[in-house]
Amino acid sequence: METTTIIYSQALMLLAGAVVAAPLFKRLGLGTILGYLAAGILIGPVAQQITEGEEILHVSELGVVFLLFIIGLELKPSRLWQMRRDIFGLGTAQVVITGAVLSFLIAFSGLLEGAGSIVAGFGLALSSTAFAMQILEENNDTNTRYGQRAFSILLLQDLAIVPLLAIIPLMAAQAPEDTTTPLEDFAIAIAAVAALFAAGPYLLNPLFQVIARTGARDVMIAAALLVVMGAATMMQLAGLSMAMGAFLAGVLLAESSYRHELEADIEPFRGILQALFFMAVGLSLELQVVAENLLSIIIAVPVLMLVKSLVLYGLCRATGSRHNDAVRIGLLLPQGGEFGFVLFTAAAAAGVFSQATSSLLVAIVTLSMALTPVAAMLSRRLMHKQDELAEEIEEDFEGAGAGADVLMIGFSRFAQIASQILLAGGRDVTIIDHSAARVRQAATFGFRIYFGDGTRLDVLRAAGIEKAKIVAVCTQKKEVTDKIIDLVHAEYPNARIFARSYDRLHTLELRARGVDYELRETFESGLLFGRKTLEALGVNGDEAIGIMDDIRRRDEARLVLQEAEGITAGRDMLHSRPVRPEPLVKPKREVTQPDDALADLADETLEKAE
Numbered sequence: 001m002e003t004t005t006i007i008y009s010q011a012l013m014l015l016a017g018a019v020v021a022a023p024l025f026k027r028l029g030l031g032t033i034l035g036y037l038a039a040g041i042l043i044g045p046v047a048q049q050i051t052e053g054e055e056i057l058h059v060s061e062l063g064v065v066f067l068l069f070i071i072g073l074e075l076k077p078s079r080l081w082q083m084r085r086d087i088f089g090l091g092t093a094q095v096v097i098t099g100a101v102l103s104f105l106i107a108f109s110g111l112l113e114g115a116g117s118i119v120a121g122f123g124l125a126l127s128s129t130a131f132a133m134q135i136l137e138e139n140n141d142t143n144t145r146y147g148q149r150a151f152s153i154l155l156l157q158d159l160a161i162v163p164l165l166a167i168i169p170l171m172a173a174q175a176p177e178d179t180t181t182p183l184e185d186f187a188i189a190i191a192a193v194a195a196l197f198a199a200g201p202y203l204l205n206p207l208f209q210v211i212a213r214t215g216a217r218d219v220m221i222a223a224a225l226l227v228v229m230g231a232a233t234m235m236q237l238a239g240l241s242m243a244m245g246a247f248l249a250g251v252l253l254a255e256s257s258y259r260h261e262l263e264a265d266i267e268p269f270r271g272i273l274q275a276l277f278f279m280a281v282g283l284s285l286e287l288q289v290v291a292e293n294l295l296s297i298i299i300a301v302p303v304l305m306l307v308k309s310l311v312l313y314g315l316c317r318a319t320g321s322r323h324n325d326a327v328r329i330g331l332l333l334p335q336g337g338e339f340g341f342v343l344f345t346a347a348a349a350a351g352v353f354s355q356a357t358s359s360l361l362v363a364i365v366t367l368s369m370a371l372t373p374v375a376a377m378l379s380r381r382l383m384h385k386q387d388e389l390a391e392e393i394e395e396d397f398e399g400a401g402a403g404a405d406v407l408m409i410g411f412s413r414f415a416q417i418a419s420q421i422l423l424a425g426g427r428d429v430t431i432i433d434h435s436a437a438r439v440r441q442a443a444t445f446g447f448r449i450y451f452g453d454g455t456r457l458d459v460l461r462a463a464g465i466e467k468a469k470i471v472a473v474c475t476q477k478k479e480v481t482d483k484i485i486d487l488v489h490a491e492y493p494n495a496r497i498f499a500r501s502y503d504r505l506h507t508l509e510l511r512a513r514g515v516d517y518e519l520r521e522t523f524e525s526g527l528l529f530g531r532k533t534l535e536a537l538g539v540n541g542d543e544a545i546g547i548m549d550d551i552r553r554r555d556e557a558r559l560v561l562q563e564a565e566g567i568t569a570g571r572d573m574l575h576s577r578p579v580r581p582e583p584l585v586k587p588k589r590e591v592t593q594p595d596d597a598l599a600d601l602a603d604e605t606l607e608k609a610e
Contacts, residue, residue, distance in 0.1 A: 010050050017043050018275050033128070033338055036275050037366055040282020056280040062229075063273030065246045066266050069228045071158050072250020073263050083152050090149065090319050091156025098125035098311045102304070111296075111360075115171035116353040120361055122164055123343040124304055127333040128369055129154045135332060135376050146325035149316065150332055161339045162244045168343075168350050192238030193248065196231055200252035208256065224265040227253075281341050286359040293360050301367045305334035305375060324383040331379040335372045336365030404430040407468035409454035409484055411435075411442055414500050414521050415474035419447070432463050455483045457491060470496045470516075478502040485513055508562055527552060551575075 017039030025035030043049050050056070103121025106112050112120055132154055141147040166189075204227060211223050228246050235245030253262060290297065309330040316326035341362055348358035405427040408415055415431070422429050431449040433439050442449045452459040454475065465471060471488055475481045481499060488495050498517045501507040510518040531548040535541055558570035 013043055013049055014039075014056075014276065014279055017279065022275070032275075033278055034366065034369055036278035037282040040279035041285055041287070042282075043279075044283035045285055045287040050283055056276065056283060063270060063275070063277040065232050065242050066228060066270035067274055068162065068244070069246040069250040070263055070266060070270060072247040072252075073254055083148075083155070086149050086152030086319075087156050087159075090315060091153045091159075093315050094153050094312060095122070095125050095157060095160050097315070098308055101307055101311065105303070105307070112353055112357065116347070116357070119164070119168065119171065119343060119347045119352055120357075122160075123340040123347075123361065124336050124365070125308070126157045126160065126337040126339045126343075127154060127308070128335050128337040128372065129158060129339075132332050132372075135373070141328075146321065146328045149321065149325070150329050153312075153329070153333060157337065158339070161342065162247050164343055165346055166244050168346050168352060171347075171350075171352050189235075189238045192234055196234060196245065196248050197252065204249075204253060205256055208262075220261065221265045224262050225269070228266065278338070278341065281345065281362060284345075284355070284359075285362060286356055289356045289359045290363045293363075297360070297363050297367065300364050301371070304336065304364060305368055305371065308334040309375075327379050327382045331375040331382075332372075334375055335368040337369075340365045404428040404448070404464060404468055406430070406470050406472050407432070407460075407463055407465050408472045408474055409433075409460075410473065410475035410480075410500075411438055411447075411449060412474060412476050412500075414476075415472070416442075418472065418474065430464055430468070432459065455480060455487065457487060460488070460491075465492065465495070468495075470498055473497060473499040475500070478506050481506075482509070482513070485510070485515060489513065504559075504562075505567065507559065508567070511559070511563060523555070 018036060021035035021039035021042075022032040023035075025038065026032050099118075099122035101121075102124050103117045106120050107114075107117040111117070132150060135141075136147050136150065170186075207223060207227075208220070211220050227249055231245040231249035232242035233245070235248070236242045256262075312333055313326045313330035316329050317323070321329070344358045344361045344365075347353055348355045406422055406429045408419060408429055408431045411419075411431050411433040419429055419431065429448065431442070431447060432452040432454055433442070433449060434451070434453050439449050439451045450463060452463060454460065454473075465488070471492075473481050473484050473488075475484065481502070485497055485499060488497060497515045499510050499515045499519075501510055501518045501520045503520060507518055507520055527548050530551075531544045534544040534547065539547075554573045558573050561570040562568075
């Protein structure tokens with residue numbers, strides 16, 4: 001009973017530490033991973049509340065196993081083929097060159113020798129996917145040229161952890177009771193991998209087909225866990241890492257129709273166990289070792305970040321990146337990564353180097369991760385201003401100069417729906433968008449779409465604006481929409497502009513700018529939603545349509561008043577309480593002549609405003 005109480009109290013402390021530290025560190029811009037590490041250090045080495053860090057670490061390593069399975073699920077062969085040059089060219093070169101340089105520096109400094117220096121060097125060569133992607137997403141740079149190249153490097157690094165974990169057992173000294181030779185161990189490992197690949201099409205896919213027919217979701221979750229744990233255990237018995245087994249299982253199921261469901265089933269387990277893993281790393285950290293080697297850590301961190309930045313910059317420049325992009329990538333990925341924790345922990349457990357060395361390396365990685373936001377901000381000072389005018393990806397407007405009925409700027413969800421109406425009506429549409437990913441995706445569906453920045457006059461001309469009958473501005477950001485409209489009005493005053501409005505205030509601003517037509521992105525869908533809800537409550541269909549039309553007229557009348565008197569005008573036209581019997585009856589009489597009614601009401605409100 002006492003043991004059970006201790007387990008419960010420790011679980012409560014770990015959960016409380018995760019809940020408090022992760023949001024706090026994310027709010028500070030340091031990321032949840034450092035939050036988990038800090039919580040583990042505070043609970044364990046500092047407060048001495050949990051001293052069994054090694055035992056918790058063994059259990060929490062399942063989080064890494066599940067993470068590798070999900071990474072494998074994402075690696076569809078078609079996606080790898082599209083990004084093959086950056087992934088397998090640039091990414092491989094970065095890992096190999098950076099790992100070799102760092103391994104040499106570690107051996108030269110006398111910190112480690114032989115296998116230990118190689119594991120440490122290649123572990124430090126890996127960057128933090130979580131930190132880098134967080135910065136890219138916050139800056140909306142995920143789909144830029146440098147963002148795509150950075151992602152390719154990170155993807156290769158995620159792949160590299162598999163062979164790095166696999167060679168650790170080969171580097172570890174064989175136990176005296178081990179009766180097999182290294183050659184036999186290698187043959188067993190190859191046989192296990194071959195057996196797993198053979199099991200994919202003939203066992204895993206049929207298994208999920210049978211379970212899916214039953215409709216039992218809990219059995220599907222159990223099957224997903226069984227596949228991951230089974231593949232991981234199989235690789236472990238063969239002398240390889242559990243993470244490698246899970247990764248291979250994920251790759252085998254990447255093309256499966258059950259891929260998304262498997263990912264959703266595994267994600268909750270991965271999240272909680274991965275958080276527990278990073279907290280366990282903090283629990284097992286030897287603060288005394290860190291304190292004794294504080295000077296070495298302070299020297300090692302800037303050396304690590306400088307070496308990685310220089311290698312990344314040189315490789316990016318050598319493979320065609322501009323100076324600014326190379327600087328961004330170099331200072332986005334100079335830190336150590338979360339997979340370094342995994343590699344160092346596995347190496348210490350296998351006896352490649354001591355737990356004290358692992359704690360020292362973990363401290364170096366942690367501090368480099370904390371300095372990542374500073375490095376990313378430093379990149380802005382090192383960029384050339386003239387390069388900012390260059391495009392993020394190549395622009396190609398071949399065929400666009402012939403012009404189209406409609407030039408659509410921005411291909412958001414709003415624009416995608418609108419384009420269907422135009423194309424169904426037999427109208428030719430030319431689309432430009434500044435998201436490289438969206439352009440590629442839309443192009444696969446056959447849309448006439450080009451990559452380009454709609455706020456640039458040369459791009460608009462290349463896209464055929466001079467021959468377009470209507471310019472449809474469907475960009476998502478209010479500021480971008482306004483900038484495009486002002487540019488078109490200045491250069492092409494006779495152009496007809498139809499614009500997507502962000503909200504009511506934006507509608508009034510667009511009318512003041514003189515656009516030919518504007519529509520709030522949510523207005524018509526909100527009206528339809530309300531009408532359908534009324535009908536579901538028992539209101540007659542024609543009556544519901546009449547009410548919807550009345551609300552549309554009232555909204556237009558309010559806008560006319562607000563143009564003349566300000567945003568607060570026309571509040572009396574808003575319904576804030578149930579209305580009986582009007583407008584439940586009145587709209588039925590007016591719905592037959594909506595255009596005349598709208599004109600009369602607009603005239604009345606204008607006279608009232610004057």
